[in-house]
Amino acid sequence: MKKSRQPTINDVAREAGVSKKTVSRVINRSPLLNEETRAKVEAVIARLGYVPNPQARALALRRNFLIGVVHDNPNAQTVLRVQRGILEVLRGTEFELVVRPVDRGSPTMLEDVRAFLERQRLFGVVLLPPISENDALAELCDSIGCRYVRMGSAQLDDPDHMVASNDREAVKEAVTYLIEMGHRHIGLVQGPHGFRSAMERRAGFEDALEAAGIPHPKSLVADGNYTFDSGFQAGVRLLDLLPRPTAIFCSNDEMAAGVLHVARQRGLDVPGDLSILGFDDTTLAAHIWPPLTTVRWPVSSMARSAALKLVGGLDGDAVEEPSMFLSTLIRRASVAPPRG
Incomplete structure (x- = not known):
């Protein structure tokens, strides 16, 4: 008995009456789609039983479907909240998250990060403070074609590569x-x-x-x-x-x-x-x-925006995500007027 052919992205595009690029955007949850188009394509994907092949797509892109977090941050809570924010964006997509701590004081830090990025063939990377403040690290990512977004407490880069707080x-x-x-x-x-x-x-x-x-x-x-x-x-x-x-x-x-x-x-x-x-x-x-x-x-909102700046523009289109986030005072019980 002849085995039935697995549906392809071309089949989905033809059935839905859209381009392959649009199907790709649906698969990767790009924000650059209206809900009507998204629903139509998702219905065709479900009807045909189409399952994306991440290996084939990774070969075509010459990148793996991996988003990295590179940090040298002594505060574990900050790193955890960044991971949660990014994972909210990646949930349901082909992307996975990898985390790499580094030593910003090491004379080989740049070489270590380069080796990590090239070995993993990351689709993109989020750089946490304080190493995000290192312009040479941003230039390194750019030179090897790895998308990057820098997180920080001040504007360090152009909006496509930056999320900052006030x-x-x-x-x-x-x-x-x-x-x-x-x-x-x-x-x-x-x-x-x-x-x-x-x-x-x-x-x-x-x-x-x-x-x-x-x-x-x-x-x-x-x-x-x-x-x-x-x-x-x-x-x-x-x-x-x-x-x-x-x-x-x-x-x-x-x-x-x-x-x-x-x-x-x-x-x-x-x-x-x-x-x-x-x-x-x-x-x-x-x-x-x-x-x-x-x-x-x-920080979680900043991390979500950073991830969307990376994966939302999968097909080369700019993604309109905010770059500046406002911190707010939360009043609880540890402050009162001084005695007398």
Whole structure:
């Protein structure tokens, strides 16, 4: 008995009365389609029992259906939220996600990333901060024909290759809230040196104090590296000061949790004796006690947009996805007016 021929993308296009390019867009969930066309093509795919052949398509594209995330980020929560955002876009498509940590301090970082991209033949890659701030890395992706999108806390590239947040303005608004609550002696736990996010968030902090005419001595600034332990150590240093600050802004929630732990150890009431403000709005922020007032960083939305910029333009068409995302202040129970 002769085996029936498997339907092809040409069969689907002919039956639906559309081009192969349109069928490809439907398969890859491109946003560049109206719902009527999408529904018509999906109905034909279901009726014919067409199953795309990713190996054949990968050969035609000279790329695998893989989206990469390359990062050197000490905050595991950030990396996890980026993955979730990207996977929302990839669900139901032929694409899969691969994640590659790197060491930004290594003299062979660029060579290591090149080897990874060429070995995996990635369709595209999302670069996380702080390595996304490395122009040479973006130029490397471009030189080998790998699509890329850079995530960051400021505009680093043209809109097709960038998703960014307004960290400086968001932190200024958050610290202004502390000032409006009556705080004048405010500590800062800043992020790691070399991170653009740390620079932008410190600048927003300083903008708020300057606008209010509040001096800020260096003694009220402590270094951190976006981890709980660094927040704990920064909290020890700031809470050893006399007088100690009545409020502390931390450049991410992990460090804010570390400061809160020190305050608890010392018998301080939060927010009665000390107000604490974070940045990110990770799940941690709502689960600790008291729940943390923080700036919501829209990292999952940024990751979704980054993925759409990569896979939505599969057939070479530009995708209209936003490049700038606004962070917002989330008011919870860790901030109150200072005593007296």
